[in-house]
Amino acid sequence: MSIQIEHLNYIYSAGTAFERQALTDINLDLPDGQFIGMIGHTGSGKSTLIQHLNGLLKPTSGRVLYNGTDIFADGFDLRRLRSKVGLVFQYPEHQLFETDVFTDVCFGPKNLGLAKEEIEARALKALQQVGLKEKYYKMSPFELSGGQKRRAAIAGILAMEPEILVLDEPTAGLDPKGRDDILNQVAKLHQERKITVVLVSHSMEDIARYVERIIVLNHGSVLFDDTPREVFCHYQELEKVGLAAPQVTYLVHELREKGWDLPAEVTTVDEAAQAILASFRQSHQSQQEA
Amino acid sequence: MGIIEASKLAFDYLKTDEEGKVESRSRAIDEVDLDIKEGDFVAILGHNGSGKSTLAKHINAILLPTEGTLYVDGKDTRDESKLWEIRQTAGMVFQNPDNQIIGTIVDEDVGFGPENMGVPQQEIWQRVEDSLKKVGMWEYRSHSPNKLSGGQKQRIAIAGVVAMRPKCIVLDEPTAMLDPNGRREVIRTVQELNRQEHVTVLLITHYMEEVIEADKVIVMDQGKIVMQGTPREVFSHVDELKGYRLDVPQATLVAYELQKAGLPLPDGILSNEELVQELTRLIRQ
Numbered sequence: 001m002s003i004q005i006e007h008l009n010y011i012y013s014a015g016t017a018f019e020r021q022a023l024t025d026i027n028l029d030l031p032d033g034q035f036i037g038m039i040g041h042t043g044s045g046k047s048t049l050i051q052h053l054n055g056l057l058k059p060t061s062g063r064v065l066y067n068g069t070d071i072f073a074d075g076f077d078l079r080r081l082r083s084k085v086g087l088v089f090q091y092p093e094h095q096l097f098e099t100d101v102f103t104d105v106c107f108g109p110k111n112l113g114l115a116k117e118e119i120e121a122r123a124l125k126a127l128q129q130v131g132l133k134e135k136y137y138k139m140s141p142f143e144l145s146g147g148q149k150r151r152a153a154i155a156g157i158l159a160m161e162p163e164i165l166v167l168d169e170p171t172a173g174l175d176p177k178g179r180d181d182i183l184n185q186v187a188k189l190h191q192e193r194k195i196t197v198v199l200v201s202h203s204m205e206d207i208a209r210y211v212e213r214i215i216v217l218n219h220g221s222v223l224f225d226d227t228p229r230e231v232f233c234h235y236q237e238l239e240k241v242g243l244a245a246p247q248v249t250y251l252v253h254e255l256r257e258k259g260w261d262l263p264a265e266v267t268t269v270d271e272a273a274q275a276i277l278a279s280f281r282q283s284h285q286s287q288q289e290a
Numbered sequence: 291m292g293i294i295e296a297s298k299l300a301f302d303y304l305k306t307d308e309e310g311k312v313e314s315r316s317r318a319i320d321e322v323d324l325d326i327k328e329g330d331f332v333a334i335l336g337h338n339g340s341g342k343s344t345l346a347k348h349i350n351a352i353l354l355p356t357e358g359t360l361y362v363d364g365k366d367t368r369d370e371s372k373l374w375e376i377r378q379t380a381g382m383v384f385q386n387p388d389n390q391i392i393g394t395i396v397d398e399d400v401g402f403g404p405e406n407m408g409v410p411q412q413e414i415w416q417r418v419e420d421s422l423k424k425v426g427m428w429e430y431r432s433h434s435p436n437k438l439s440g441g442q443k444q445r446i447a448i449a450g451v452v453a454m455r456p457k458c459i460v461l462d463e464p465t466a467m468l469d470p471n472g473r474r475e476v477i478r479t480v481q482e483l484n485r486q487e488h489v490t491v492l493l494i495t496h497y498m499e500e501v502i503e504a505d506k507v508i509v510m511d512q513g514k515i516v517m518q519g520t521p522r523e524v525f526s527h528v529d530e531l532k533g534y535r536l537d538v539p540q541a542t543l544v545a546y547e548l549q550k551a552g553l554p555l556p557d558g559i560l561s562n563e564e565l566v567q568e569l570t571r572l573i574r575q
Contacts, residue, residue: 041469042440090467146338173385173466175337175496177535202469205540242439242471247499247540251562258570269540273547276569280553283573 041242086162441472
């Protein structure tokens with residue numbers, strides 16, 4: 001289960017006065033089981049790009065390959081692809097519509113034409129995976145809190161048992177605990193089911209904490225595609241394109257300027273605390289020896 | 291007397307059946323006392339459903355107290371005859387920039403508020419110019435808002451409020467949908483309005499870094515105010531904040547971890563600069 005994107009270009013409203021090139025020559029390889037972060041300023045093309053991953057948008061030129069097959073080739077089953085590539089849009093709770101949470105989560109698998117038992121088993125599993133308690137299953141989605149609604153909506157996608165899960169800013173507007181809960185559950189899912197996760201986010205701190213690879217988009221092109229450590233080393237370039245590094249990365253750089261012996265590629269709070277502690281103890285020791 | 295004064299303010303959301311009979315009530319704000327001084331920058335923190343937004347909506351009388359009172363600039367929000375004065379005193383900016391822009395051209399959008407207040411034409415344009423300059427968006431005055439970035443749209447929304455010359459601006463998660471640059475733009479704009487124009491600011495947010503320069507931080511949980519104080523006082527209580535589903539700035543968290551590991555750092559470090567300073571001091575000892 002892998003996706004390749006080859007020389008993808010996408011132009012909105014081609015041939016009209018409103019023509020605008022949204023994506024320019026994108027080449028990406030999304031192999032099995034990676035946890036990928038995608039960052040970029042507003043309008044950098046993130047949402048446009050992810051809509052290509054399950055064929056919601058058709059490239060103006062270039063190809064999207066699913067296991068080596070062009071998804072817009074004749075006879076390709078796009079419907080099946082869409083059950084394999086689950087897209088969770090921004091504010092997915094706006095798409096809840098059924099009378100109760102359980103029925104809403106059943107909607108996806110029901111459309112796959114599965115048997116009733118299978119549908120319900122999947123819905124149940126998905127609801128457990130997002131950590132929604134049973135007492136909410138029969139409630140109207142609109143009676144839930146923001147974080148709970150978001151989980152219900154994500155469960156609706158998980159019930160389709162996708163092999164690739166794409167989340168577009170899944171934590172916007174959630175409180176810190178709600179944000180951690182959802183991301184921890186996604187990380188757990190990634191580990192247990194080995195699914196590929198693409199996380200689009202404006203929070204550099206969240207990205208640094210969870211992903212193993214970051215794709216940076218700028219004006220519709222890929223600017224960086226590397227590990228968090230490598231990408232956040234370029235924090236000055238990131239700032240120029242409306243982004244930033246996690247706050248701790250700045251902290252470590254300021255300390256380095258003051259002469260602290262710290263690695264430059266620190267991106268999380270734990271890493272920073274450990275590195276500072278080690279460096280502190282070392283210099284303390286050498287002071288005592290002297 | 292403060293510009294916003296609440297005394298035992300309570301609000302119930304009612305659930306009614308088809309005949310309009312009350313089926314159940316849930317208390318969203320529970321006996322809140324508030325006293326916010328004119329010119330203050332106050333941040334309100336709290337998890338989803340803690341009552342922050344419900345409280346914010348009271349300040350320009352979108353919601354009215356079930357019990358207790360709320361005075362905005364000396365006016366009781368329950369007094370219907372004062373409604374428009376109250377709404378001019380306290381302007382609101384919401385989370386989603388796309389839901390609060392109605393004009394097809396930036397300057398028309400900003401002029402919408404004063405026009406509705408019956409401000410004379412000449413003065414409307416003056417106010418539009420002033421407020422667009424204050425948020426740094428004057429050069430975009432003849433653009434279409436839908437071509438702007440999220441941060442720019444939010445600054446237009448803020449300009450629209452500023453054009454009504456409010457004494458107080460309430461911002462309900464204005465940066466939740468923005469990229470890092472947009473967040474910086476919006477927070478800087480709000481800080482400038484507070485410092486230079488002395489507009490009272492109430493900022494609701496989930497980004498802890500945005501509140502470290504506030505005069506006062508209020509933490510809400512289950513409709514009650516559970517903590518309040520300067521950012522330094524509030525962020526000294528890392529564990530308590532986590533108990534309320536909240537967080538602290540990353541610099542505070544690093545300091546906290548270092549403290550736990552035995553480094554003698556003071557409580558309530560808020561920023562990278564402070565932490566760097568304290569660590570430099572430590573290593574020289």
